[in-house]
Amino acid sequence: MTIELGPLGAYLTAAEATAADAVALEEAGYGAVWLAASPAADLRAAERLLDATSRIVVGTSVLNVWQADADEVAGSYHRITREHPGRLLLGIGAGHREVDAEYTSPLAKVASYLDTLTAAGVPADRVLLAALGPKMLRLAADRAAGTLTLQV
Incomplete structure (x- = not known):
């Protein structure tokens, strides 16, 4: 699956992003909200924005593998x-x-997290890794759709 994000994306905090924000961004031509x-x-924060819009992509940037349980994330991914x-x-x-x-x-820890997501049926082409170092970049190349390098 190709990831279509468009030329513009917005970076909002999960706690403060509102459905109205997502609608306004979508109407302004943004392709993604992070x-x-x-x-x-x-x-639920991502789901709230997706429920309010019709085309914008929502991405997490980033789910902390020490805090967000991988099995719960996988279930949430499939629900959404x-x-x-x-x-x-x-x-x-x-x-x-x-x-x-x-x-x-x-x-x-990240490799184990990816193992759990993969076993739960989350497609690798819908996962990005926060990565800067050579080992994490290699893991991203092998097991994910790409990398997120902002604030890593």
Whole structure:
């Protein structure tokens, strides 16, 4: 599946983005809205914007793999794409690791997260990785549609 984002995109925080914002952006010719600030795994913020519009693509930028449960994200992805096929992109990344009793490398955590999404049927061509370093960029090339490099 080709990702059609158009020439313009907006970057909004998930907590503050409104349906009215998405409608105004769509009417102004924007092709995408990116939800920042680690959206919740239920993806309700993205769903709210998609429900209010007819063509704009909504992407997460980025879902924090330490906070957003991969199984819940996969379920949310399928729930939303049944109603809005081709209009949701999952941007995922290591973000800021929370205090955890067990250390896992960010690369290993992101790879494991991708394993879970893949096993749950989330297509790789709808996933982007927050990546700058060579190992994460290689993982993105091998397992995702591309990379997000803003604020990584």
